[in-house]
Amino acid sequence: DAKTTQPNSMESNEEEPVHLPCNHSTISGTDYIHWYRQLPSQGPEYVIHGLTSNVNNRMASLAIAEDRKSSTLILHRATLRDAAVYYCILRDPIIQGAQKLVFGQGTRLTINP
Amino acid sequence: EAGVAQSPRYKIIEKRQSVAFWCNPISGHATLYWYQQILGQGPKLLIQFQNNGVVDDSQLPKDRFSAERLKGVDSTLKIQPAKLEDSAVYLCASREGRVSPYEQYFGPGTRLTVT
Numbered sequence: 249d250a251k252t253t254q255p256n257s258m259e260s261n262e263e264e265p266v267h268l269p270c271n272h273s274t275i276s277g278t279d280y281i282h283w284y285r286q287l288p289s290q291g292p293e294y295v296i297h298g299l300t301s302n303v304n305n306r307m308a309s310l311a312i313a314e315d316r317k318s319s320t321l322i323l324h325r326a327t328l329r330d331a332a333v334y335y336c337i338l339r340d341p342i343i344q345g346a347q348k349l350v351f352g353q354g355t356r357l358t359i360n361p
Numbered sequence: 362e363a364g365v366a367q368s369p370r371y372k373i374i375e376k377r378q379s380v381a382f383w384c385n386p387i388s389g390h391a392t393l394y395w396y397q398q399i400l401g402q403g404p405k406l407l408i409q410f411q412n413n414g415v416v417d418d419s420q421l422p423k424d425r426f427s428a429e430r431l432k433g434v435d436s437t438l439k440i441q442p443a444k445l446e447d448s449a450v451y452l453c454a455s456r457e458g459r460v461s462p463y464e465q466y467f468g469p470g471t472r473l474t475v476t
Binding site for chain 1 (some may be wrong): 365392396402403404405406409417452454456458463464465467468469470
């Protein structure tokens, strides 16, 4: 499985932007980069995904490096409700059709009021 | 749209007992997943169904875990007999596959404590 590396924890202030980094130096050409987050006592929820180009949706933006070996999830204006564990995941390259997600440890994001 | 439903939400059993978890995916979602999440770790896939067929069960401890998805809708995950190390949250997720091929929707999970 292609691996991702994320900081164990990050802290930010409410109403400020947050940049969550993810390194994936062994990414293959067909791997999509997915981000999920898990709020306390809930199941994970999809945030965003991308392949090569930067992506935006109502929740966040995803900035992908030109060599695709790293990416950054951007929360433009963090709220207390954004406090969660954020997972950067590469779609399993071995089982292309199975949409298997391999979760790592993720980054625990704390938002200060 | 109703989300993924799971029951029970909490279960406490003694080791060597049996337990079963139930999942009802989002209507129309052909793919169903069961994950195990041990405290402090990310979820780990146990089994994936496409309709009522198994796509991937490579990480399912088949000597004690079993899962089925009859009629391609609801699914049950069973542990028999349970061990202390099975204490975890068991998450069910489903995926529609056509309009949103990459997005998995997770249920709230069942927290299992084995004593």
